[in-house]
Amino acid sequence: MIKSGLPDLVVNGVSTAAGGTYGNVKIDGVGKVSGDIDAKTIKANGVIRMNGAVKAEEMDCDGKLTVGGNLAVGRIRLDGLVSVKGIMSGEHLDLHGLINVKGDCEIEKFDGEGVFEVDGLLSVGTLNIKLQGRAKAREIGVESMVIRQVPRSVWSKLWSWMSTKFVPELQATTIEGDDIDLEYTKAQVVRGNRVVIGKGCVIDRVEYKTELKVNPGATIKERVKTGG
Structure with a gap:
C-alpha cells in the first residue's frame, strides 16, 4: 500500500x-x-x-x-x-517483554525474549522464544519452534518468588508442527514430524512421525509413532 x-x-x-x-x-x-x-x-x-x-x-x-x-x-x-x-497478524514479531492477545495470533516469524499469552490459536511459521515468565496459548500450530528458558537473574528470582506468573514455562493444550524442540513446557498433546522434548517438560501425549528425542528430565505419559 x-x-x-x-x-x-x-x-x-x-x-x-x-x-x-x-x-x-x-x-x-x-x-x-x-x-x-x-x-x-x-x-x-x-x-x-x-x-x-x-x-x-x-x-x-x-x-x-x-x-x-x-x-x-x-x-x-x-x-x-x-x-x-x-486478532493480531504480521510478518515478523520481535518481542522483548510481554504480549497478550485476546483473539488469534498469526505471525510468519516470532522471536525474542519475554512472555506471550494468546487466548486463541497461535499460528507461526518459525517460533523461537526465550521465556522470562509463564507463557500461554490454547493451541499452537508451527512449521518449526524452539522454546528455551532465559537464565535466571536477580530480577527473575525476585519476581518468581512473588508470583508464579513469572515462572518461565509454556502452557498449551495442543502443539503441532514439523520440527518441535521444547523445554519447560506443559501440554496435553504434542504432535510433529521431528520432536525434541527437553528438560522441564510435562506432556500427556506425544505423536511423532520420524524422530523423538526425550531428555531424562522430561515426563511423557504416552508416546505414539505415527510414521511408517
Missing part, C-alpha cells in the same frame, strides 16, 4: 489524537488515539492506548501499548507490555 503524500501524526506529552490514515506516526508520552489508524510506520514510546484497529507496515513500541481492536503489522518490535483486544 502506497502512503506517500499522506500527513504525519506527531503526539508529545499528554494528548489525544484522532484516528485516520497517515504516513508516519510518532507518539511520545501518554497518548490516546480514538478510532482506527492506518500508517506506514508507527513509533510509540510511553503509555499509549489505541482504541480502534491498527494497521502499519512497521511498528516500534517501547513502553505500554493497548490496542482496542485488531493489530496488523508487517514488522513489529515490542519492548514492554502490549495488549491486543482483537
Whole structure:
C-alpha cells in the first residue's frame, strides 16, 4: 500500500489524537488515539492506548501499548507490555517483554525474549522464544519452534518468588508442527514430524512421525509413532 503524500501524526506529552490514515506516526508520552489508524510506520514510546484497529507496515513500541481492536503489522518490535483486544497478524514479531492477545495470533516469524499469552490459536511459521515468565496459548500450530528458558537473574528470582506468573514455562493444550524442540513446557498433546522434548517438560501425549528425542528430565505419559 502506497502512503506517500499522506500527513504525519506527531503526539508529545499528554494528548489525544484522532484516528485516520497517515504516513508516519510518532507518539511520545501518554497518548490516546480514538478510532482506527492506518500508517506506514508507527513509533510509540510511553503509555499509549489505541482504541480502534491498527494497521502499519512497521511498528516500534517501547513502553505500554493497548490496542482496542485488531493489530496488523508487517514488522513489529515490542519492548514492554502490549495488549491486543482483537486478532493480531504480521510478518515478523520481535518481542522483548510481554504480549497478550485476546483473539488469534498469526505471525510468519516470532522471536525474542519475554512472555506471550494468546487466548486463541497461535499460528507461526518459525517460533523461537526465550521465556522470562509463564507463557500461554490454547493451541499452537508451527512449521518449526524452539522454546528455551532465559537464565535466571536477580530480577527473575525476585519476581518468581512473588508470583508464579513469572515462572518461565509454556502452557498449551495442543502443539503441532514439523520440527518441535521444547523445554519447560506443559501440554496435553504434542504432535510433529521431528520432536525434541527437553528438560522441564510435562506432556500427556506425544505423536511423532520420524524422530523423538526425550531428555531424562522430561515426563511423557504416552508416546505414539505415527510414521511408517
